[in-house]
Amino acid sequence: MVRGGEVVASYEALNDAVLTKAAIARMIDLDAHVDEQFVCAYKADGLIISTPTGSTAYSLSAGGPIISLPWPAICITPFARTAHQPPGPGG
Numbered sequence: 001m002v003r004g005g006e007v008v009a010s011y012e013a014l015n016d017a018v019l020t021k022a023a024i025a026r027m028i029d030l031d032a033h034v035d036e037q038f039v040c041a042y043k044a045d046g047l048i049i050s051t052p053t054g055s056t057a058y059s060l061s062a063g064g065p066i067i068s069l070p071w072p073a074i075c076i077t078p079f080a081r082t083a084h085q086p087p088g089p090g091g
Contacts, residue, residue: 015054020046032076045080 001009001019011017021028030047032039050059052067055075060066064077 014051016048016050016058018046018048018058027080030078034074039076042078044078046078048075048077048079050075050077 001007001011019030027043027045030042030044032042032047048059048062048064050057050064050067052069052071052073052075055064055067059075059077062077062079064075067073067075
């Protein structure tokens with residue numbers, strides 16, 4: 001996890017990981033990046049990051065897809081969200 005350009009935590013997970021605020025019922029602003037490339041900005045209660053193994057657990061219950069096990073993918077599923085899509089080419 002990176003906060004303010006500094007790595008503040010590093011974890012390994014087989015199934016899924018949930019990023020959320022400690023306080024209950026508080027929305028947070030999260031920017032998702034993959035390999036330092038901006039993907040999407042979320043205003044949500046949190047994000048579920050899951051592997052194919054974990055895609056049928058919390059991610060599925062939050063509206064995420066089921067990912068076939070041999071597929072080399074990571075799924076990002078926001079819960080209680082408002083998504084802000086990145087701008088298209090040229091702005």
